[in-house]
Amino acid sequence: MSHRESDFDCPQLSDAGAYVLGALEENELAHYREHMDGCAQCRAEVAELQSVVDELPMSVPPESAPAALRARILANVRSEAELLNAAGHTADEPVKSARPWYRRNDFVLGVGAAATAGLAALIAVLIAVGSSSHGKVTVIPGQGMGAARTADVSLKQGNGRAELVVAHMPPPGLGRIYEVWLVHETGAPRPTNSLFSVTSGGSGEVDVPNGLHGVKEVLVTSEPEGGSQHPTRPPVIAVPLTAS
Amino acid sequence: MLMALLRRSSVNSKDKLRKLADEELMELVAGNDADAFEIVLERHEDAAFALAYRICGKRSVAEDIAQESFLAVWRSGARYDRKRGSVRTWTLGIVHNRAVDALRRNSVHERRRLSDEGIEETLEAPERTELQAVENATSREIRGALGELPSEQRRVIELAYFGGFTHMEIASMLGTPVGTVKGRMRLGLQKLRSQLQGWEALST
Secondary structure, three states, X not given: OOOOOOOOOOHHHHHHHXXXXXXXXXXXXXXXXXXXXXXXXXXXXXXHHHHHHOOHHHHOOOOOOOHHHHHHHHHHHHHHHHHHHHHHHHOOOXXXXXXXXXXXXXXXXXXXXXXXXXXXXXXXXXXXXXXXXOOOOEEEEOEEOHHHOOOEEEEEEEOOEEEEEEEOOOOOOOOEEEEEEEEEOOOOOEEEEEEEOOOOOOOEEXXXXXXXXXXXXXXXXXXXXXXXXXXXXXXXXXXXXXOO | OHHHXXXXXXXXXXXXXXXXXXXXXXXHHHOOOHHHHHHHHHHHHHXXXXXXXXXXXXXXXXXXXXXXXXXXXXXXXXXXXXXXXXXXXXXXXXXXXXXXXXXXXXXXXXXXXXXXXHHHHHHOOOOHHHHHHHOOHHHHHHHHHHHHOOHHHHHHHHHHHOOOOOHHHHHHHHOOOHHHHHHHHHHHHHHHHHHHHHHHHHHO
């Protein structure tokens, strides 16, 4: 096809190639998108060239994905499917919390946890913290998803306790709070007493109260204030662990 | 409807799922069907890994990118819209975006080195010959079409798409006026398009 510029060609057609290749500068990108809204010629050119760019991955020399990759991905997917399916048909409905009012806005493990079912666990954690306060702390990176995909997530584990630390995290929404879930090798994912919100700067932290023995993944969902017994929304944070 | 029946069935055997098209599998993935997702993963993991590896030049980084991308596919399966392209294109688009984001966290110097070495490194992979034998015709066509482009057009396309460079970075790297780089990108893509269309017409 020969390249032709007639008097009627939009001068910004020259940006179309760089646009579909993702090579426009940030400031140009916003302008070009705005321009395309009102320019059918540019929209058509971009659609044509995009179809070529969509084929470029096929030009890459073939490689076999490592077998461990599939296993790792599927382990995450299956535990998340379990969590979502555990929510069942009520997944879209807010769950009335069975937890007491004083647990709201818990940032760290508090009295509320003990007041529900976690007294024994609390004592165990406190004993562990007291007895090994100089142990090694491991930092495990997590991943933000969906609205929280730009969040920085890490789980600090050591000295018999674990703490989830987040930054650049969006707020959980009006009347909602973030809740931590623990996924074990078997059985349905378990809700925890760990509820947290974030500061206006997007940072927050929460203790994961039940310890992480046998836990293969820590997940976070946004729930109605007071927390839920079953997740009502998809996870926004996932921290994969090597189950101990 | 087929999808409704499949969704109601408690167990979808893998064999049954394998007979479904990607787009049908994605309907099940949107309903949190991990088995359906596994088939999608099986079909596209090699292409996803190869693309990430071509862009990043490191197997460990490519693995991380492929993993993040497939988890994104799983988690946002409900947002897949078949009107906007195939599952493969959508998935590889996610891989490309993430790989380029990862690349852009490196210095320009490091990115240029990776971009220059990309092809040579993959040529050294031991399984290359075997893989090349099963490579499909489309891949050969695309590579052939790229190979036939004037080198200055191919270079700017590769630097942008696989190197993650902006047109201004490319212009300063090659000592070429900014407008020229944009022009070469567009011309090169137009040529590729007509070449691929020509082959498509011949093969039908």
